Amino acid sequence: MSEITFVGTAEQQSLAAEVFRLMVAQGQFFADDAPIRQTLGNLADFLAHLHQQEHAAMAAAIDAAIQENQQIFIRETGESDVIYTTSRLGMYHPRQDVNTHTYKQRLYHPEKPLPVDDISVVISTSRPVLTTVEPVFISDYWQQAPTHSTARELTEREPDEDGSGVAPPTDIPAPATLAEVALSDAEAEVVPPPPAEPVSTVQAVFTLPDGTAIDLSQPTPDLLQTHRHALSAALLYQIDNDPLNRLVRFGTLIYAGDNLPTLGKNDLRRIRDDIIEAGRPLLDATIIDDLYHSQRQADYEGFRFALNYRLSREKDFEYVGVPGANLWAAKGLPAIGTKRVKAAEMAQLTGYLPDGLDDSLEDQSFQAIQEQGEVSRFLTFFEWTYGVLPFDAALAALLPRPVLNDQRSAVLTFESPQHFTSYVVEVRYPTGNRGGWLQGLEEFFQEYLVAGALFTIARTDVPNVFTIRYDEAGEASERLLTLDEKKNKFGFTEISYFCMVDETRLLAQNVYGRFRNLKALPMNDRRKGDVVLRHVFEVLGENLGTRAEPRYQIELDTLVLAFTVLRPTSRPYVLDLIERDPAIVVADSGPISSSIPQSAKRRAMRMQMRMKKTVPTVRGSMMMMNDPAYEPLYDPTQVLSDEELRHKLAALAEPESRLAKRELAAFAGLDQAQVQALQSVWRSLDAARRHECVQAIQTLMEDTLELDFRSFLFGCLSDTDEHVRATAIESLWEEESALMLDWLLRLVADPAGSVRVAAVLSLSRFAYRASLAELDPASSQQLYTVLHDLTQDPRQPLDVRRRALEALGFFANQPAVGDLIDAAYRGDEQSLRESALVAMGRTVSAEFLPMIELELRSPSPAMRYEAARAAGEMADLALPLLPLLLPMVDEDDLEIALAAIWALGEIGGQRAHATLQRLLRSNAPERREAAQEALSQLDDDA
Amino acid sequence: MDAKGIIYGETALDQLMQWLHASGQPQELEAVIEQYLQLLRELVMEAQA
Numbered sequence: 001m002s003e004i005t006f007v008g009t010a011e012q013q014s015l016a017a018e019v020f021r022l023m024v025a026q027g028q029f030f031a032d033d034a035p036i037r038q039t040l041g042n043l044a045d046f047l048a049h050l051h052q053q054e055h056a057a058m059a060a061a062i063d064a065a066i067q068e069n070q071q072i073f074i075r076e077t078g079e080s081d082v083i084y085t086t087s088r089l090g091m092y093h094p095r096q097d098v099n100t101h102t103y104k105q106r107l108y109h110p111e112k113p114l115p116v117d118d119i120s121v122v123i124s125t126s127r128p129v130l131t132t133v134e135p136v137f138i139s140d141y142w143q144q145a146p147t148h149s150t151a152r153e154l155t156e157r158e159p160d161e162d163g164s165g166v167a168p169p170t171d172i173p174a175p176a177t178l179a180e181v182a183l184s185d186a187e188a189e190v191v192p193p194p195p196a197e198p199v200s201t202v203q204a205v206f207t208l209p210d211g212t213a214i215d216l217s218q219p220t221p222d223l224l225q226t227h228r229h230a231l232s233a234a235l236l237y238q239i240d241n242d243p244l245n246r247l248v249r250f251g252t253l254i255y256a257g258d259n260l261p262t263l264g265k266n267d268l269r270r271i272r273d274d275i276i277e278a279g280r281p282l283l284d285a286t287i288i289d290d291l292y293h294s295q296r297q298a299d300y301e302g303f304r305f306a307l308n309y310r311l312s313r314e315k316d317f318e319y320v321g322v323p324g325a326n327l328w329a330a331k332g333l334p335a336i337g338t339k340r341v342k343a344a345e346m347a348q349l350t351g352y353l354p355d356g357l358d359d360s361l362e363d364q365s366f367q368a369i370q371e372q373g374e375v376s377r378f379l380t381f382f383e384w385t386y387g388v389l390p391f392d393a394a395l396a397a398l399l400p401r402p403v404l405n406d407q408r409s410a411v412l413t414f415e416s417p418q419h420f421t422s423y424v425v426e427v428r429y430p431t432g433n434r435g436g437w438l439q440g441l442e443e444f445f446q447e448y449l450v451a452g453a454l455f456t457i458a459r460t461d462v463p464n465v466f467t468i469r470y471d472e473a474g475e476a477s478e479r480l481l482t483l484d485e486k487k488n489k490f491g492f493t494e495i496s497y498f499c500m501v502d503e504t505r506l507l508a509q510n511v512y513g514r515f516r517n518l519k520a521l522p523m524n525d526r527r528k529g530d531v532v533l534r535h536v537f538e539v540l541g542e543n544l545g546t547r548a549e550p551r552y553q554i555e556l557d558t559l560v561l562a563f564t565v566l567r568p569t570s571r572p573y574v575l576d577l578i579e580r581d582p583a584i585v586v587a588d589s590g591p592i593s594s595s596i597p598q599s600a601k602r603r604a605m606r607m608q609m610r611m612k613k614t615v616p617t618v619r620g621s622m623m624m625m626n627d628p629a630y631e632p633l634y635d636p637t638q639v640l641s642d643e644e645l646r647h648k649l650a651a652l653a654e655p656e657s658r659l660a661k662r663e664l665a666a667f668a669g670l671d672q673a674q675v676q677a678l679q680s681v682w683r684s685l686d687a688a689r690r691h692e693c694v695q696a697i698q699t700l701m702e703d704t705l706e707l708d709f710r711s712f713l714f715g716c717l718s719d720t721d722e723h724v725r726a727t728a729i730e731s732l733w734e735e736e737s738a739l740m741l742d743w744l745l746r747l748v749a750d751p752a753g754s755v756r757v758a759a760v761l762s763l764s765r766f767a768y769r770a771s772l773a774e775l776d777p778a779s780s781q782q783l784y785t786v787l788h789d790l791t792q793d794p795r796q797p798l799d800v801r802r803r804a805l806e807a808l809g810f811f812a813n814q815p816a817v818g819d820l821i822d823a824a825y826r827g828d829e830q831s832l833r834e835s836a837l838v839a840m841g842r843t844v845s846a847e848f849l850p851m852i853e854l855e856l857r858s859p860s861p862a863m864r865y866e867a868a869r870a871a872g873e874m875a876d877l878a879l880p881l882l883p884l885l886l887p888m889v890d891e892d893d894l895e896i897a898l899a900a901i902w903a904l905g906e907i908g909g910q911r912a913h914a915t916l917q918r919l920l921r922s923n924a925p926e927r928r929e930a931a932q933e934a935l936s937q938l939d940d941d942a
Numbered sequence: 943m944d945a946k947g948i949i950y951g952e953t954a955l956d957q958l959m960q961w962l963h964a965s966g967q968p969q970e971l972e973a974v975i976e977q978y979l980q981l982l983r984e985l986v987m988e989a990q991a
């Protein structure tokens with residue numbers, strides 16, 4: 001490395017160095033050995049001004065300093081001024097122009113140096129294809145050219161004790177070379193520097209790009225221990241950024257780039273076909289075994305590396321392996337796991353994990369999981385429904401990390417030793433502020449577990465294979481919370497299970513009956529924790545206020561459990577949401593909850609949320625107290641043009657974008673022509689997105705009654721997507737026009753079963769109106785005929801037939817109806833028997849009282865529930881059934897108890913009244929509230 | 943050579959490639975770094991000798 005030192009007194013050294021810096025700055029874009037010239041006058045002008053000195057004194061000082069440093073500067077006396085010359089190397093050496101021979105001579109020097117017999121061979125008008133890079137012979141002539149170091153350091157030599165120490169530049173050309181240079185007359189004044197003496201010994205320390213000093217005199221293990229990360233990062237960076245690919249890597253495996261066996265397009269096609277045929281990601285070893293078994297034994301590891309390296313650079317392949325198991329997926333392979341929740345939605349739903357709101361290590365430490373190689377956890381409702389698990393810290397401790405920096409997912413095999421089944425599970429790793437999750441366990445969860453079950457995931461000896469097991473128990477059967485995907489509603493279903501459960505997490509109807517009132521919110525809403533929080537308060541909270549100014553109170557444990565129904569969650573996440581919401585207050589802290597054995601630290605907190613209802617004349621939106629962000633959703637004075645509406649609708653197309661209520665409200669109050677004008681844009685939206693929009697509109701309609709989306713929803717009845725059609729029917733539940741009846745009668749012949757079910761359910765309202773003679777006779781008869789035919793059509797799904805039967809209950813005057821109900825009741829199909837009870841109630845016919853009485857004693861909770869409802873429908877006709885109904889209000893099964901309470905309000909009588917009065921003092925808020933409503937009904941009837 | 947002139951990831955890369963060729967199969971990063979440091983050390987020591 002060049003070091004330029006200046007001589008003379010300290011002041012002269014300093015001044016000479018300053019001049020040199022100025023001149024190098026002037027010639028910063030010059031070649032290293034190009035001359036940089038400057039006059040004494042210019043230098044004196046600049047430096048005198050800079051240092052506030054006399055011009056003449058400065059000129060004299062500069063000249064003296066330069067003359068002391070003639071090894072660096074050449075001094076020339078020009079016509080009007082003194083000129084100094086130097087170069088960026090620290091001295092200017094005029095170039096020696098050698099023109100004593102020609103290009104041809106140089107080419108042939110020494111004699112025929114090129115590895116060709118005839119130079120004419122290389123003279124061609126067309127460029128040959130270079131298939132390989134061959135070493136090129138370079139004549140010694142060219143290799144003898146002097147080399148210059150470009151690295152320079154400008155340092156000022158400390159003055160010797162006498163202040164005039166002299167030291168030549170250490171790296172400047174040797175005097176012998178300089179002597180050969182023919183100097184021009186003008187350069188004759190240059191005094192060659194004294195011979196260079198080696199001033200430093202060879203160093204063993206070098207520096208990494210990040211500044212880390214590596215001392216090679218240290219033993220390698222010590223260096224690795226101290227600088228492992230810096231050494232790895234620097235080498236990987238060099239490998240990744242080497243344009244020649246001299247070394248290549250796959251993960252942390254490194255190989256020489258020119259050593260790689262090649263894979264052509266045909267190979268890639270065969271590999272892709274192999275993966276697609278297998279229907280799941282394949283190991284690299286399997287691919288080699290399938291396709292290259294015979295050829296590749298000798299250089300197996302090299303070929304395996306080449307395969308992985310090559311596939312990692314192909315966009316049609318995705319690495320989904322783990323350390324020790326290189327798995328490859330190909331474009332076209334079926335997706336793993338649920339399609340009901342999109343990846344983008346799951347990433348957002350699990351976004352609380354990267355925020356640190358993760359309590360998964362409360363019961364098992366990270367280290368314990370790694371050592372034991374297993375994780376135990378309770379299954380939540382959301383996980384059970386969709387077959388997903390959040391990739392929280394506990395699972396991160398157990399599951400393998402990604403091999404590649406940009407690896408998105410890994411595919412694992414989960415084996416069930418209890419059932420000898422296996423499941424392909426995809427791990428989606430977290431990225432940035434988006435969480436990770438596992439998917440593909442739907443079948444196992446639904447088949448063997450229920451929400452609240454304890455299960456364990458454990459490592460095996462094979463890196464990509466894990467086991468999943470649970471503690472078995474004797475058969476239990478309960479009505480548990482389920483999600484009816486067709487109706488998109490929660491309900492309770494009789495489920496038998498054989499696994500150990502935490503009773504506090506088992507969503508049984510008799511404990512968590514009100515959970516059926518939770519809305520299956522669109523995923524777009526569920527990802528917003530604050531929306532879920534308020535929804536749970538409104539649905540499950542006990543209203544301590546009034547209708548006009550409600551105040552809801554809920555137990556923290558119930559709140560968290562309800563969250564787990566709607567989305568992945570953690571207790572810290574819910575607490576964080578509570579903390580951020582100014583409308584929620586923690587009322588008091590109670591003792592440790594004894595019903596939750598896993599968390600002795602949990603505090604039974606009660607929270608209240610106050611809400612008040614606005615009293616605008618047009619709008620009736622609910623708003624949160626203290627919510628400064630509240631603004632009306634709907635401005636009736638604002639009229640948008642068709643173009644503006646189209647623009648707004650198109651803006652909803654982006655699946656990631658939020659379906660803001662304000663944006664959706666723009667589609668309220670449209671007329672038919674406006675809806676027609678929007679059709680082309682609407683159809684351009686993705687079907688799933690259209691469904692999300694209609695679901696969001698449905699929610700908005702329920703929250704904001706004055707918004708009229710009827711025209712928009714009518715437009716959706718002819719949508720190409722069955723989910724959109726079905727949701728549109730449900731959303732139009734208040735529509736009683738002839739147009740709606742006409743649509744519904746057509747939609748019962750829809751090709752999609754879900755649409756037919758929704759249509760038949762909706763037709764019940766018209767059947768009710770027919771029973772009140774509110775429909776014209778022709779429509780009434782047409783409706784009856786359609787419903788009758790549906791119940792008798794064996795091709796129809798059971799759901800369609802049973803809903804049609806229920807609706808037929810309103811046609812009690814039709815002679816065939818009694819027989820149809822009777823036949824269904826006496827049949828073997830449980831759900832049809834339940835529907836028969838619904839229909840019996842709707843007939844309000846005493847002939848069915850004996851059957852209802854019998855079913856009030858049924859061992860089946862579902863039949864008892866429907867019988868109680870049917871008794872209520874019968875009103876005072878069911879007075880003889882009161883002795884059976886009265887004790888039912890205290891049943892453990894909350895749904896049945898609430899049905900019985902409701903029935904008492906419909907049937908009436910002194911005993912019913914007294915029982916309802918007693919229930920007003922019940923400790924159970926749900927029963928208390930239901931009794932209050934039933935008494936109000938009795939008062940209205942009176 | 944003087945260690946100051948070492949460009950990590952560039953200097954002696956040819957020798958490192960030769961070692962990888964000779965090993966006949968890809969190597970883990972740690973083994974490669976170990977070998978590379980050894981090669982660099984030899985270069986510097988040769989110069990000192």
